[in-house]
Amino acid sequence: MEQAILNTHAVHIGYHAGKHVAGPLNLALFPGELICVLGPNGCGKSTLLRTVAGLQHPLSGEVILAGQDMVQLKPRDLAKQISLVLTDDIRSGNLDVYTVIALGRYPWSGWLGILSEADKAAIDHAVQVTGTAGFLHRKIDSLSDGECQKVMLARAMAQDTPLIILDEPTAHLDLPSRIQLMRLLHKLAKETRKAILISTHELDLALQVAGQIWLMDSAGQLAAGLPEELVLNGAFEQAFGKDGISFDIVTETTRNIRISYNIK
Amino acid sequence: MNKVKITVLLSLLVIAFLLDVALGSVHIPVKEVISVLFTADSVNESWIYIIEKIRLPKAITAIVVGCGLSVSGLQMQTLFRNPLAGPSVLGITAGASLGVALVMFSVGSLTSLYTIRELGLSGSWLVIIASSLGAAIIMLLVVSISSSLKDNVIVLIVGVMIGNITLSLISIWQYFSAPELIKDYLMWTFGSLGGVTGNQLLILTIVISVGLVISFLSSKMLDALLLGDNYARSMGLTVKRARLIIVISTSILAGGITAFCGPIGFIGIAVPHLSRALFNTSSHRILIPACCLLGTVLMLSCDIIAQLPGSQTVLPINVITALVGSPVVIWIIAGPRKLRGF
Numbered sequence: 001m002e003q004a005i006l007n008t009h010a011v012h013i014g015y016h017a018g019k020h021v022a023g024p025l026n027l028a029l030f031p032g033e034l035i036c037v038l039g040p041n042g043c044g045k046s047t048l049l050r051t052v053a054g055l056q057h058p059l060s061g062e063v064i065l066a067g068q069d070m071v072q073l074k075p076r077d078l079a080k081q082i083s084l085v086l087t088d089d090i091r092s093g094n095l096d097v098y099t100v101i102a103l104g105r106y107p108w109s110g111w112l113g114i115l116s117e118a119d120k121a122a123i124d125h126a127v128q129v130t131g132t133a134g135f136l137h138r139k140i141d142s143l144s145d146g147e148c149q150k151v152m153l154a155r156a157m158a159q160d161t162p163l164i165i166l167d168e169p170t171a172h173l174d175l176p177s178r179i180q181l182m183r184l185l186h187k188l189a190k191e192t193r194k195a196i197l198i199s200t201h202e203l204d205l206a207l208q209v210a211g212q213i214w215l216m217d218s219a220g221q222l223a224a225g226l227p228e229e230l231v232l233n234g235a236f237e238q239a240f241g242k243d244g245i246s247f248d249i250v251t252e253t254t255r256n257i258r259i260s261y262n263i264k
Numbered sequence: 265m266n267k268v269k270i271t272v273l274l275s276l277l278v279i280a281f282l283l284d285v286a287l288g289s290v291h292i293p294v295k296e297v298i299s300v301l302f303t304a305d306s307v308n309e310s311w312i313y314i315i316e317k318i319r320l321p322k323a324i325t326a327i328v329v330g331c332g333l334s335v336s337g338l339q340m341q342t343l344f345r346n347p348l349a350g351p352s353v354l355g356i357t358a359g360a361s362l363g364v365a366l367v368m369f370s371v372g373s374l375t376s377l378y379t380i381r382e383l384g385l386s387g388s389w390l391v392i393i394a395s396s397l398g399a400a401i402i403m404l405l406v407v408s409i410s411s412s413l414k415d416n417v418i419v420l421i422v423g424v425m426i427g428n429i430t431l432s433l434i435s436i437w438q439y440f441s442a443p444e445l446i447k448d449y450l451m452w453t454f455g456s457l458g459g460v461t462g463n464q465l466l467i468l469t470i471v472i473s474v475g476l477v478i479s480f481l482s483s484k485m486l487d488a489l490l491l492g493d494n495y496a497r498s499m500g501l502t503v504k505r506a507r508l509i510i511v512i513s514t515s516i517l518a519g520g521i522t523a524f525c526g527p528i529g530f531i532g533i534a535v536p537h538l539s540r541a542l543f544n545t546s547s548h549r550i551l552i553p554a555c556c557l558l559g560t561v562l563m564l565s566c567d568i569i570a571q572l573p574g575s576q577t578v579l580p581i582n583v584i585t586a587l588v589g590s591p592v593v594i595w596i597i598a599g600p601r602k603l604r605g606f
Contacts, residue, residue: 055498075497077500079500080500083499088492090495103490106488106501111484112481112484113484
């Protein structure tokens with residue numbers, strides 16, 4: 001079996017002053033995997049992502065990244081392992097798309113930020129695999145939400161890290177853009193052998209594209225596994241059943257899972 | 265393309281510099297100006313004195329002030345992610361003024377340029393340090409309050425209010441001062457490029473050069489901050505340290521200039537936007553030198569206008585920078601290009 005990119009050992013996440021969110025968590029991220037973190041609002045998806053991304057320390061336990069305790073890593077070395085796509089608004093800037101993508105080379109470029117040939121090649125590759133070549137010279141504030149999200153993904157690709165974490169990347173997108181982005185993430189994970197970790201509310205899309213699902217509930221319990229496993233062992237019913245959503249294993253769809261909504 | 269722009273700006277700089285030295289209440293032909301500048305010789309002895317002792321130092325001061333204020337404004341706009349940030353807006357020059365006022369108070373003298381100059385070399389350093397410290401303290405205060413605020417407009421209001429508090433502290437002190445001291449202080453607040461000569465000019469130039477070098481070395485950090493603190497951190501920037509370095513260099517630039525030339529407004533807000541528009545980039549590696557070039561040209565031009573060539577009157581420099589700078593700020597907010605970005 002391949003070496004995991006990231007492991008958590010008995011990690012408890014939360015905030016100081018005793019606000020424990022979830023744990024103990026024993027999770028692993030493998031190359032080429034697309035992992036979707038699902039769960040109701042306020043269950044701690046963001047806290048989990050922030051902890052795995054190194055933006056906040058775990059309350060206890062260890063996050064092991066590239067064979068090292070993450071807390072020990074220098075910011076620059078951490079930035080060579082994990083890149084992020086956040087929900088922060090960056091579009092008030094006078095920035096053009098190429099500049100934003102090029103900023104992904106930050107941990108690799110020299111002290112003045114001058115791009116080497118290798119940096120430029122990495123940027124070109126990121127642009128090509130994300131399909132952003134068409135709007136490279138536009139200003140970032142002239143892009144649609146979907147285009148902007150692709151650009152931020154391209155920036156993360158340019159950072160060339162084994163792990164990319166995206167916080168609710170589909171939040172403001174319309175349905176076609178959501179599907180497009182999820183398909184792109186699925187393809188990137190498979191083709192570039194990166195681990196891609198996303199939090200999302202897109203239950204149906206996640207079930208179709210995710211290699212693994214981390215399902216959190218409001219009580220801080222986390223169930224990790226293949227989508228089919230979590231349907232079979234009733235984890236999904238437990239998390240979403242009371243909201244009138246049911247899950248069945250069927251044979252006619254690609255992913256063999258059918259979700260039905262009880263709207264009335 | 266950039267080479268053409270730089271060449272044009274450099275030629276404008278040379279022309280503005282020569283005009284600034286040539287024009288004034290006493291008419292000196294450009295040919296004689298060049299002769300004095302390069303050979304220190306002229307048909308008229310008094311022209312040599314006027315140029316070497318008055319106009320040349322003033323033009324050099326204009327260059328130093330133009331570079332320093334523009335770059336400090338650029339850094340503040342990036343740090344606060346706010347297109348309207350600038351040393352005079354967010355209370356930084358007010359903090360510098362308070363520093364200057366405190367030194368004068370403890371020396372038992374008054375806040376006027378004339379007294380600062382009478383303090384001699386060690387006094388100049390003292391004033392510059394106090395002024396930069398005052399600027400740094402106010403800036404740290406605004407940074408720490410604004411880091412928990414997401415709204416640009418609220419940050420701006422907080423900065424303006426802190427500036428007001430600082431200015432009222434100075435006013436309280438002024439209230440208990442003699443009328444002639446108040447007049448001196450008021451003259452100082454009009455801003456002046458004149459009278460910074462000899463060792464003071466040397467000190468000012470050294471201090472601003474140090475600030476500019478730190479700033480240029482920070483250009484990569486400034487670039488990362490364009491996407492906000494979280495992205496900057498995710499790209500490997502130690503955000504707190506970066507902020508501190510930027511606060512230090514901004515305070516040195518704005519504080520140093522305010523100590524000797526008074527609080528000069530609008531250059532710090534306007535020039536960074538003009539530079540971004542002209543060079544169409546967000547990269548600080550390009551913007552910092554661009555701000556220096558444009559800031560210098562603009563400051564020299566303001567000084568030429570302030571002298572009202574051909575007349576005996578000299579207007580305060582702040583009047584001119586406000587007349588030139590305000591339309592630029594309006595253009596930033598309401599203009600067709602919507603340069604609200606930073």
